[in-house]
Amino acid sequence: MLQFKLVLLGDSSVGKSSIVHRFVKDSFDEFRESTIGAAFLSQTIKIEDKGSQQEVVIKFEIWDTAGQERYKSLAPMYYRNANAALVVYDVTQQDSLAKAQGWVNELKTKVGEDDLVICLVGNKLDLCTEEGESSSKPKAVESSDAEGYANEQGLLFHEVSAKTGEGVKQVFQSIGEKLYEFKKHELANSKGRQGAGGDTVNVQLQRPSTNDATSCCG
Amino acid sequence: MDKEGGGNSSGGRQQSGKVTNISCPVCGESIEGLTKLNNHLDIDHGFDNGSPEVQKRNSKNPKTSKVQQIVKNHWQRPDSYGRAVCQECGSSSKKSNAFINCRKCGLIYCNLHCKNIIKLNTDAQYDPLHGKWYACCYRCFSERPGYNDYGSFVDKTSSFIGLRETKNEDKRLRLLQLENRLVRLVNGIASIHAKCKSSILMSFTMRNEASELERTVTPWRNDRGVLDCSVCFKPFGLTLWKHHCRLCGNIVCNRDETGCSSEISLQHLVNAAKDLPYQQKVSDLAEIDHSIRLCYKCIRSLYGERKFKKDLQKPKPQLLSLCESLESTSKLITDTISHMEKFMIRMDDSKIAEQIPKEEDMTESKKMRTKLLRSVAMYNSLARQVSRITPANPTEAKIKRSVQVASSTFINEKILSLKRVPGMIDDSPRTSSPIREPDKVKSTDLLFNNLTISEVKKYREELMVLKEQKFLVESMIEEAKKQRKFDEVATLSTNLNELSEQIATTQGNLGEQGFT
CATH class of the missing domain: 1.10.132 (Topoisomerase I; Chain A, domain 4)
Structure with missing residues (x-):
């Protein structure tokens, strides 16, 4: 099993915690209180190795940071050796994209670019898609704008809704795949460098994740 | 059989221990033994410390202990099963001591909800004058006439303002009186000075006349019976002499350390209060060499305000x-x-x-x-x-x-x-x-050690956040341990170490400016 550290960044009240809870617990709380400091959660997913058609289990250790300005100084500690960063913005709030871009810049300057998978995520898609209803808000951030920016910066890009769960799984799935790809490259490189010296066999010593619904010891 | 009618002292002299019949000196009743006589005297004739009232009550105790009871017929009874239910909280019990009837409305309450007391008469009606204190429920307590949540409220502002105005008016009048007296004194002294300017005995005559004038302007207080200074209340004596204030006539001492009174030259007095209507010009009065004794209070009321105004005109520090x-x-x-x-x-x-x-x-x-x-x-x-x-x-x-x-x-x-x-x-x-x-x-x-204020502020904020997070992570570790998620514990512990390191660094940065 591969373990990856993932950190969520973004302006306050864009729905970072909601996304994580949707992903980890598949639940949504309409009245979630704002996060204090940084919360820790973990979840495993399965992805398919494109070469060997085998299933690979990936475990995410997720640090859900607080978006409030006050906790900004905590963020570096969590993104410093993270493998992936989820930069979240609110599709109904233009400002939040600007803040997200700020985070992306900070990540690019502080962390080596090639070690880190950054994924730009626009949340609260449900607010815009409820067409015809009085409660729907205009979409302040066009998908094309954000996507253009993401392509330009070489980021993954998704639009999700933590409330309906739309697209949340895909975000982590795509991150997992990308991370796995990286890992494979890395392994291949190191193996190449080690040469034919070691016919090492990797034995998985850890027992399978208890988060797995099929596992007996929950 | 000793004495008859010898007052109660006769009992005191009785030394013998044997029991004899003694007749009471007051009512003549024959009583067995001294102790009994004493009791008889104390109780029936009220010789005990002159409070016959108390004794009377004591002696009648068995009778009056049946104080008139408050009516109970309106009381709510427990139901047929002997169960009583509190009107307030609805808790029920069969125990008789767990419940109490509100003495006023008679409803049943639990002990918790019948804690108020109210004065009631025997008909269980509110009677603040002659009633006695009885337990009652909150409803009866708050519904009694004259009750409100905040106590009585009287607006005293107008009466206060009235009082204050009369007081200020008095003060102004007093000041006017003092000012008038000062003007009359100055005028009088100036005229005396003009009269005997040419005389050889000038200083002598002047002093005499001025002293007479002072007494006519201000009625001096009789110094007989005055034992201590009216300002500092130190008793007068051989070394502490009595002096009269020339403006108010009060008797004061002249101690330097308290400044109860001081002799001030006419020139200074006039200069400090130039606005008063003197007959002569202020400059003309300068040549008069004469001092007037004023008490501390008069100096203050006459010159306090003037000095304040003058100080205001001075350049500021x-x-x-x-x-x-x-x-x-x-x-x-x-x-x-x-x-x-x-x-x-x-x-x-x-x-x-x-x-x-x-x-x-x-x-x-x-x-x-x-x-x-x-x-x-x-x-x-x-x-x-x-x-x-x-x-x-x-x-x-x-x-x-x-x-x-x-x-x-x-x-x-x-x-x-x-x-x-x-x-x-x-x-x-x-x-x-x-x-x-x-x-x-x-x-x-603005430097704090080597840090700017903003830096100190920033570091402090950071430190606070870090400590908060440390606490959070610690509780997360506990939680993970409980749930037997030991791989998470490892991750969290690493983070905890990082946090501790960061806290140490930030504290180092702050130096003395950190919190303890």
Whole structure:
């Protein structure tokens, strides 16, 4: 099993915690209180190795940071050796994209670019898609704008809704795949460098994740 | 059989222990033994410390102990199963001591909800005058006539103002009287002086006449029976002489250390109160060599206000003027910041609407920036000037300290909005703002050790956040241990170590400025 550290960044009240809870617990709380400091959660997913058609289990250790300005100084500690960063913005709030871009810049300057998978995520898609209803808000951030920016910066890009769960799984799935790809490259490189010296066999010593619904010891 | 009718003292003299019949000296009743006689005297004739009332009550105790009972027939009874239910909380019990009837309305309550007491008469009606205290429920307590939640409320403002006005009126009248007396004294002395200016015995005659005049202007208080000074209350004696104040006539001492009274030359008196209607010109009075004794109270009421007004006209001390300019500068800064913030919001709005900012808006914002930076720099330099002043007295030292504290608090308060200023400009169209940046840092570098105030603030905030997070992670570890998720415990522990390291670093940065 591969373990990856993932950190969520973004302006306050864009729905970072909601996304994580949707992903980890598949639940949504309409009245979630704002996060204090940084919360820790973990979840495993399965992805398919494109070469060997085998299933690979990936475990995410997720640090859900607080978006409030006050906790900004905590963020570096969590993104410093993270493998992936989820930069979240609110599709109904233009400002939040600007803040997200700020985070992306900070990540690019502080962390080596090639070690880190950054994924730009626009949340609260449900607010815009409820067409015809009085409660729907205009979409302040066009998908094309954000996507253009993401392509330009070489980021993954998704639009999700933590409330309906739309697209949340895909975000982590795509991150997992990308991370796995990286890992494979890395392994291949190191193996190449080690040469034919070691016919090492990797034995998985850890027992399978208890988060797995099929596992007996929950 | 000793004596008859010898008063109760006859019993006292009885030494023998044998039991004899003694007749009571008061009523003649024959009583067995001294102790019984004593009791008889004490109880029936009330010789015990002269409080026959008490004795009477004691003796009648068995009869009067049946105090008239309060009516109970309206009481609510427990139901047929002997169960009682509290009206307030609905709890029920069969125990008789767990419940109590409200003595007024008779309903059943639990002990918790019948804690108020109220004065009731025997008919269980509220009677604040003759009633006795009985337990009652909150409803009866609060519904009794005259009850409110806040107690009685009387507006005394008008009567207070009235009192104050009469008092002030009295004070003004008294002052007028003193002033009149002073004027008459001065006038009289001036005329005496004019009369005997040419005489050889000038000083002698003048003193005599002046002393007579003083007594006519002010009725002197009779000094017989006055034992101590009316100002300092020290008793008079051989060394402490009695003196009369020439204006109010009161008797005071002349101790230097208390300044109860002092002899003041006419010239000074007149000079200090030039506005009074003297007959002669003030300058003419200067040549008269004569002093008048005034008590402390008269000096204060006559000259206190005048001195205050005069002091106001004096140039202010440096500290005060600096303080005032600090005040006005701080006002300017606050105004500019709020103005600027509004302006920025407007600029942002226009930016969202994708309008190109107007040229005059740009110059306006630049102007405001410069103004703000200048005033902050000014504030800073003023604050430094204050810290350089050497205080002349303890009061000034106190003022100085307060001003310093206030100014650093002000800077601390404004630092956030000040820091945002360059950022706000940057967000709006790119102009020459980066060049200004060094200025900014300079203007706020009131130093704390080697850190600027803003840095100290930042580090402190960071430290607080870090400690909070450490606590959170610690509780997360506990939680994970409980759930037997040991792989998570490992991750969290690593993070905890990182946090501790970071806390140590930040604390090191803060040095003395950290919290303990």
